[in-house]
Amino acid sequence: MTAVREIILKFSCADQPGIVANVAALFAAQGFNIRESQQFEDVQTQRFFMRTVLDATDQQLTLAQIHGAFYPVAKRYGMDWELVDADIRPKVLVAVSQWGHCLHNLLNAWKQGSLPVDIIGVVSNHEVQRDLVDWYQLPFHYLPITKANKPEQEAQILALMEQTSTDCLVLARYMQILSNELCDKLAGRAINIHHSFLPGFKGAKPYHQAFERGVKLIGASAHYVTADLDEGPIIEQAVERVTHVNTPEELTEIGRDIESVVLNRALRWHAEHRVLLNGNKTVVFSR
Ligand SMILES: Nc1nc2c(c(=O)[nH]1)N[C@@H](CN(C=O)c1ccc(C(=O)N[C@@H](CCC(=O)O)C(=O)O)cc1)CN2
Numbered sequence: 001m002t003a004v005r006e007i008i009l010k011f012s013c014a015d016q017p018g019i020v021a022n023v024a025a026l027f028a029a030q031g032f033n034i035r036e037s038q039q040f041e042d043v044q045t046q047r048f049f050m051r052t053v054l055d056a057t058d059q060q061l062t063l064a065q066i067h068g069a070f071y072p073v074a075k076r077y078g079m080d081w082e083l084v085d086a087d088i089r090p091k092v093l094v095a096v097s098q099w100g101h102c103l104h105n106l107l108n109a110w111k112q113g114s115l116p117v118d119i120i121g122v123v124s125n126h127e128v129q130r131d132l133v134d135w136y137q138l139p140f141h142y143l144p145i146t147k148a149n150k151p152e153q154e155a156q157i158l159a160l161m162e163q164t165s166t167d168c169l170v171l172a173r174y175m176q177i178l179s180n181e182l183c184d185k186l187a188g189r190a191i192n193i194h195h196s197f198l199p200g201f202k203g204a205k206p207y208h209q210a211f212e213r214g215v216k217l218i219g220a221s222a223h224y225v226t227a228d229l230d231e232g233p234i235i236e237q238a239v240e241r242v243t244h245v246n247t248p249e250e251l252t253e254i255g256r257d258i259e260s261v262v263l264n265r266a267l268r269w270h271a272e273h274r275v276l277l278n279g280n281k282t283v284v285f286s287r
Contacts, residue, residue, distance in 0.1 A: 001062035004085045006035070007054050008273045011074065011081035012283075015041050015048035019077060026073055027054055030061075038285040042278060049276050051285040053086065082273065090167040090271045092117045093160060095174035100129045102172035102193055105260035106267070107136045115264060117271045120164045123157055125176060145176055154182045170267060171225060173259070175204060180227040188277055190225040191270060192232065193263040195255050197221060197239050202230040207255055211248040218242050218251055220259040222266030224277070233282045235266040235275055 013019065020039060027034065036053040056066065063085050074081045096103045103122065109115040121139035122129065133140040141160060145153040161169065171178075171192040183190070196206035197219030203209070210218050219239035226232040238258050242251060269275050269286055276283040 001064060003060040004056050004063050004066070004087070006086035007056050007063070007066060007083060008051065008086050009054065009070070009081070009083045010049075010051040010273050010276055010285075011079040012047055012049045012276055012278070013077040013079040013081075015046045016077075019048055020050065022073060022076075023050070023052070026070065027052075030069065031058060032056060040283050040285075042283075045279065047278065049278065049283040049285075051274060051276070084273055089116050089118045091120050091165060092168045092170055092267070092271075093120055093157070093164070093166045094122045094170045094172050095157070096122060096124045096129050096172050097175040098126050098128045099173040099256075100132055101256040102260050102263050103129055104132060105264055106170065106172055107132070107138070109264050111136060115268055115271070117168070117267065120166055121160070123160065125153070125174075150176075150179065154179055158182065158185060168267075168270065169225075170263070172263060177229060178225055178227075183225055183227045186225065188224055191222055191235065191263070191266055192225045192230075193259050193266075194221045194223065194230050195259050197237060198223065198230060198234060207251040208248050210242075210251055211246070214244065216242060218255055218258070220255060220262040222262050224282075226280075231280070233277055233280055235269060235282055235284060236262050238262050 033055040034052060035055050039050040041048050067083055070083060094103060094106060110117060110119045119138060121141060122133045123141040123143050125143060125145045127142050130140045143153050143156050167189055169186055169190040198221040201209040217239045219237055221234055221237045223232040223234045238261060240254050240258055242254060269284055274285045
């Protein structure tokens with residue numbers, strides 16, 4: 001096991017005085033330098049959230065050794081915690097159906113190195129995006145789905161993630177509803193881009209719903225996937241102004257850019273361990 005250069009600690013626990021002081025004291029005692037730190041107390045739930053980035057260069061310790069050193073503090077406060085090597089990029093599998101704008105934006109950012117993830121491949125229930133994925137020299141897994149083969153198809157997705165030790169599944173306009181079983185197995189590590197400003201206009205055709213309602217703003221929402229369709233904890237959202245002149249097709253066009261930006265931002269924050277679950281909500285320690 002090699003020594004780590006930089007670590008990211010994120011945790012939540014029941015709030016009480018002295019948490020920050022004790023965490024800081026533990027790392028100070030070992031000579032770690034805090035590079036970045038953010039914390040938040042949810043006064044409603046009395047839950048405390050914290051994310052800290054520490055320079056570990058001089059300590060010459062492995063992640064396991066730092067884990068062991070922090071464990072007593074985590075245990076004392078009953079923390080839900082994660083301590084990771086900041087140089088390890090999460091492995092991501094992307095799922096897409098027919099629309100390729102979010103996939104294109106993800107692959108472009110990944111190729112440019114502006115998305116701190118390791119995309120291991122793309123799965124799709126259609127072949128429409130195969131050429132794009134081939135161009136990026138990534139594996140394209142064509143997994144058609146029907147009501148009858150849904151359990152097998154989902155088992156193939158899960159098997160692919162396990163075989164490749166993939167951390168995260170990104171639904172980049174994947175228009176199939178994941179089963180409760182798959183949602184449970186991927187809790188907190190499957191991210192979907194919904195093409196509306198949630199909680200408005202859930203379901204498969206939000207732009208037509210928006211047109212019929214005559215809204216003046218449309219948007220997109222990236223959220224963790226749960227069994228309750230479009231109800232998962234929201235990671236990021238954005239909106240754009242529209243008018244009575246815009247047709248459903250134009251709303252769809254305007255929405256594509258918002259979706260792509262929102263999904264990239266959400267995936268980056270997830271990959272940088274900036275997102276903590278807070279019940280059915282999130283705490284996002286963005287830059
Ligand atoms: N368990 C979940 N699965 C998915 C979610 C989610 O929140 N929980 N989000 C969707 C994405 N999505 C909206 O963002 C969405 C996708 C598909 C549908 C839908 O009604 N699909 C129909 C089939 C449509 C088709 O074949 O084109 C269906 O599955 O019966 C609604 C919303 C991704 N999955």
